Amino acid sequence: MSAPVDQIGAAAHPIVLEPGEGERMALGESSLVYKASGGDAQGRLALSEATIAPGVPGPPPHVHRRMTDIFYVLAGTLRFRLGDEEREVGAGGFALVPPGVVHTFSNPYEEPARLLNIFTPAGFEGYLREVSARGITDPRAMAEVAARYDFEAVA
Secondary structure (H helix, E strand, O other): OOOOEOOOOOEOOOOOOOOOOOEEEEEOOEEEEEEEOHHHOOOOOEEEEEEEOOOEOOOOOEEOOOOEEEEEEEEOEEEEEEOOEEEEEEOOOEEEEOOOOOEEEEEOOOOOEEEEEEEEOOOOHHHHHHHHHHOOOOHHHHHHHHOOOOOEEOO
C-alpha cells in the first residue's frame, strides 16, 4: 500500500514521537526539541517544544512578514509583548501572532517556562538550528542571524 499523497503531490508520512523525542538543541540556558519541521509537513508548519530558563530576556521585539507565530504555554509563565500591549501568559494560555505584528516574549520569573511554538509556514526553524549550532546567545547577534529567516527586529 502506498503512502497518501497531499494536494501538492508529496508523499505524506505520519510522525509519532514519545515524550522527549525529536531534534534537540540548546539555546544558552534554554532548550528546544523540534517535533516537526518544514520537511515533515511539506513546508506548511514547524512545531517545537521549548523550555525557557528563568531570567531569559527573549528575542528583541520583531515582526515576521509571512509567518504566523503561535505559542501555547505548557508550564510556568511568559511575558509577551503583542503590539503595544504586554501580557503575562501562564500555563494553558495561548497567543497567536499574525504576520506584521510586533512581538516578543521573555521569562523574567524564577521558574522555567515550557511552551509549544508553531511556525506557519515553516522555515524559521533554520534560524534556531543555526544559532544553536554556532552557540549564539546574545539577543542582538541572534537577531542578525534571524534576519535571514523572516525576522525583522524593531524598536
